[in-house]
Amino acid sequence: MGDALDSVLADGYESGSRGPALIVPTPSGRPFTQELAVELSERPWLIFTPARYEGIDRRVVDEYATRMPVYEVSIGDYVLAGGEAAVLVVTEAVARLLPGVLGNAESHRDDSFAPGAMASLLEGPVHTKPPQWRGRGIPDVLLSGHHGKIARWRRDEALRRTTAHRPDLIERCDPKAFDKKDREMLSILGWEPDPAGQPYGRFWRRTDGMEQ
Ligand SMILES: C[S@@+](CC[C@H](N)C(=O)[O-])C[C@H]1O[C@@H](n2cnc3c(N)ncnc32)[C@H](O)[C@@H]1O
The missing domain is CATH 1.10.1270.20 (tRNA(m1g37)methyltransferase, domain 2)
Incomplete structure (x- = not known):
């Protein structure tokens, strides 16, 4: 996991992007809400660490928390076998908030849970x-x-x-x-x-x- 993260981070920084946030899907994370989707949509890029079995070693989270904001996120009060589907959920919710993704930029303001x-x-x-x-x-x-x-x-x-x-x-x-x-x-x-x-x-x- 450490090698994978280092590699993705090196690639991202080479492309000149500002710093990412790390998203750790876990049932013990904070609930993923529309408000959090808006917050994440303001980050320049996101890295996800979906896991299987017991989840990822705590030391990985602590290590990367010294370098970037870390969000431990739960997509609901149930336990999936793996975090891949959680990554898709977060990506779908965040991506549609990015400029140019929706045909009508106003449309998400009327959605359920529209923050504000x-x-x-x-x-x-x-x-x-x-x-x-x-x-x-x-x-x-x-x-x-x-x-x-x-x-x-x-x-x-x-x-x-x-x-x-x-x-x-x-x-x-x-x-x-x-x-x-x-x-x-x-x-x-x-x-x-x-x-x-x-x-x-x-x-x-x-x-x-x-x-x-
Ligand atoms: C079997 S779960 C681990 C459950 C963990 N032992 C616990 O009880 O909190 C394996 C992986 O699936 C993903 N996962 C499962 N449920 C999830 C949820 N509700 N939200 C986000 N990710 C979830 C996470 O990546 C987790 O590390």
Whole structure:
């Protein structure tokens, strides 16, 4: 592993690149999130050390940590047989943030987990063309041409999906991120502000009293 890293590093520096960061995939790493993908996309280059069996020797990590930032990263709470798939996951998420990779540079700003927003919501359902497919239509509002109503529908669906799949994200949303219509929708979906939870970063709770 040391020889491989030295060789890759020598090649990278020969090509005149600024210093890399080392990405060590491991289930015991920090969770890989969109926020971390954005941080890594700002590094000039990345080196990955996927492993098998018990993972890589701690001394390798400690050695290269003296030369470059090291990120020990987990792609989820499960254990893969090897780190190659984790490298693909990180590469896919980071590469699409690089200038020129997506046709429309703005498109990732609307994605699920887009960082920077006070509310990190999942994206709602997606509909493309044609308007009819195997007898299935798309919601009328999407064909209305009314941008305000379409935006509202998308937002409501994002709230619906996030409450269903990731209630932990809703819990932590800053109330300032929600307008009156959002609050109405959250109420319909069974959520209310949680004044007691605010000191702990829990701003919302379910009205039925169920824990997440
Ligand atoms: C069998 S796992 C090693 C598991 C390790 N003994 C533990 O329990 O933390 C072998 C390799 O798969 C990769 N790997 C497995 N699960 C992963 C995850 N959730 N995220 C990132 N990499 C993972 C890492 O490269 C790891 O070194």
